[in-house]
Structure formats: structure tokens, C-alpha cells
Amino acid sequence: NAGVTQTPKFRVLKTGQSMTLLCAQDMNHEYMYWYRQDPGMGLRLIHYSVGEGTTAKGEVPDGYNVSRLKKQNFLLGLESAAPSQTSVYFCASRDSSYEQYFGPGTRLTVT
Amino acid sequence: ILNVEQSPQSLHVQEGDSTNFTCSFPSSNFYALHWYRWETAKSPEALFVMTLNGDEKKKGRISATLNTKEGYSYLYIKGSQPEDSATYLCACFTNAGKSTFGDGTTLTVKP
Numbered sequence: 001n002a003g004v005t006q007t008p009k010f011r012v013l014k015t016g017q018s019m020t021l022l023c024a025q026d027m028n029h030e031y032m033y034w035y036r037q038d039p040g041m042g043l044r045l046i047h048y049s050v051g052e053g054t055t056a057k058g059e060v061p062d063g064y065n066v067s068r069l070k071k072q073n074f075l076l077g078l079e080s081a082a083p084s085q086t087s088v089y090f091c092a093s094r095d096s097s098y099e100q101y102f103g104p105g106t107r108l109t110v111t
Numbered sequence: 112i113l114n115v116e117q118s119p120q121s122l123h124v125q126e127g128d129s130t131n132f133t134c135s136f137p138s139s140n141f142y143a144l145h146w147y148r149w150e151t152a153k154s155p156e157a158l159f160v161m162t163l164n165g166d167e168k169k170k171g172r173i174s175a176t177l178n179t180k181e182g183y184s185y186l187y188i189k190g191s192q193p194e195d196s197a198t199y200l201c202a203c204f205t206n207a208g209k210s211t212f213g214d215g216t217t218l219t220v221k222p
Contacts, residue, residue: 031208042117042200042212043155050208058209090154099145099157100202100210 002026006091006103013081013110021076021106023091029101031094032074034058034066036087037105043090049074081110115203117213124191125221131187132216134201138182142206146175146186149198149215158186158199191220 007022023032030051035043035058045058047066055066063085065077074093078085086109092100115136124130134144143162147155159168164179172189188195198215 033210035212040214042214043202044212045210048208048210056207056209059211097143097160097162099147099160100155101157102154104154 004091004093004101004103006089006106008106009104010107011109013078013108015082015110017081018077018079019081019108020078021089021091021108023074023076023093023103024072025074025093025101026072027093027095027101028071029093029095030071031096031100032068033092033094033100034064034074034076035090035092036060036085037090038087046076046089081108083110086110115201115211115213117199117201117216119216120214121217121219123219123221126191126193128191128220129187129189130191130218131185132199132218134184134186134213136182136184136201136203136211138179140205141179141182141203143204144177144184145202145204146184147200147202149200155200188218191218193220193222196220 004025033048034046044060049055049068052071067075089106091103094100146158149155159175161177166177174187177184198217200215202212
């Protein structure tokens with residue numbers, strides 16, 4: 001039982017490049033979330049999903065896209081990376097009545 | 112969008128002191144409140160999930176209360192220890208599954 005895993009752990013991109021972050025959970029959770037964490041701030045919600053095939057916008061969705069084709073996976077895409085997207089990205093999953101379980105985070109730097 | 116605020120932003124206490132911090136949120140559209148403990152370079156770990164007005168939860172020296180009518184929750188730590196040093200985050204969830212985190216309270220416990 002691996003819990004929530006994120007791939008990759010670190011990445012450096014040049015402005016304009018694209019990439020996909022993968023989040024996988026093996027707990028059969030319905031809800032999955034993508035957050036970004038910037039210095040001095042808490043976690044800000046980018047997008048979330050309440051079940052397979054569904055996605056919804058969070059607080060800071062611009063510049064990101066997501067997909068939830070399989071229940072266990074939640075992908076976060078950056079179409080054209082910008083320096084403002086330099087951040088630590090956390091994925092989380094949960095069942096409806098319970099706490100979120102977080103992945104280890106992905107540190108992304110855009111130069 | 113829920114506006115979740117935490118106070119104070121940071122707190123320095125001596126070992127053995129008891130302390131508390133506040134999470135405030137709009138009482139409309141409320142579904143659940145979560146408290147998390149977050150250590151540097153790690154992922155947030157859940158402390159409590161609270162849903163009902165008047166809820167009180169306890170885990171060891173840490174406890175929390177919830178008032179959904181007036182829109183606040185308190186986290187208490189009794190007899191603080193250096194290992195309690197961390198950032199404590201609260202998050203509010205709507206019944207649609209959307210989450211909003213506060214910016215956290217960073218606690219430093221001096222031996």
C-alpha cells in the first residue's frame with residue numbers, strides 16, 4: 001500500500017516548455033486534489049476531482065489542465081511553463097468523510 | 112470561494128507552555144474543517160476532521176473545537192514540546208468537495 005505517490009520529485013523547465021505531473025493513489029479514494037505551495041503561503045488549490053472522469057477548477061487554475069481518466073490517477077499539465085509556476089506541487093486524495101492523504105510533493109523550477 | 116484565515120501567523124513559546132491558535136471561515140456553505148500538521152520538507156499530516164457544530168476532538172496533548180455558526184475553530188496544544196514545532200494548517204471543505212487552506216500558524220517551541 002503505497003498511499004499517494006507523485007512523479008517526478010524534481011524538475012527544471014525552461015519557459016514555454018510543457019510537462020505533466022502524475023499523481024497516483026492506491027486507496028480507492030474518490031476525491032483527488034492538486035495544490036501549489038509558495039513561500040510564506042499555505043496550500044492553494046489548483047484543480048480537483050470528485051470522481052473518475054470529473055474535474056473542477058480551484059483557486060488558481062490558470063495555466064494548468066488536469067485529467068482523471070482512471071480513478072487512481074490525477075494528472076496535472078502545464079501547457080507552456082512560466083517562471084510564476086515555480087513552486088512545490090502537492091497532490092492529495094481522500095474519501096468523502098475522511099482526511100486528505102498527501103503525496104511527497106514535486107519541486108518545479110521554471111527558468 | 113471560502114476565505115479561511117489563521118491567527119497568529121507565528122508563535123514562539125517555551126517548552127511546557129500551553130498554546131492555542133485560531134482558524135476562522137465563512138459559516139455559509141461549510142461542510143468540514145480539517146487540521147493538519149506540516150513539518151519542513153515533509154507532506155502535511157492530518158490531525159483532525161471536524162464536521163458538526165460543537166465538535167471537540169483530542170489526540171494526546173492536542174485538541175480542537177469547532178463552531179460552525181460563528182465560523183471558527185481552535186487548536187490547543189497542552190504542555191508544548193520542541194517536537195511540536197511545525198506549521199499548523201486548517202482547511203475548509205464545501206459539500207461539493209472544494210477545499211480552501213489558511214496560510215498556517217508556525218509554532219516554535221524553545222527548549
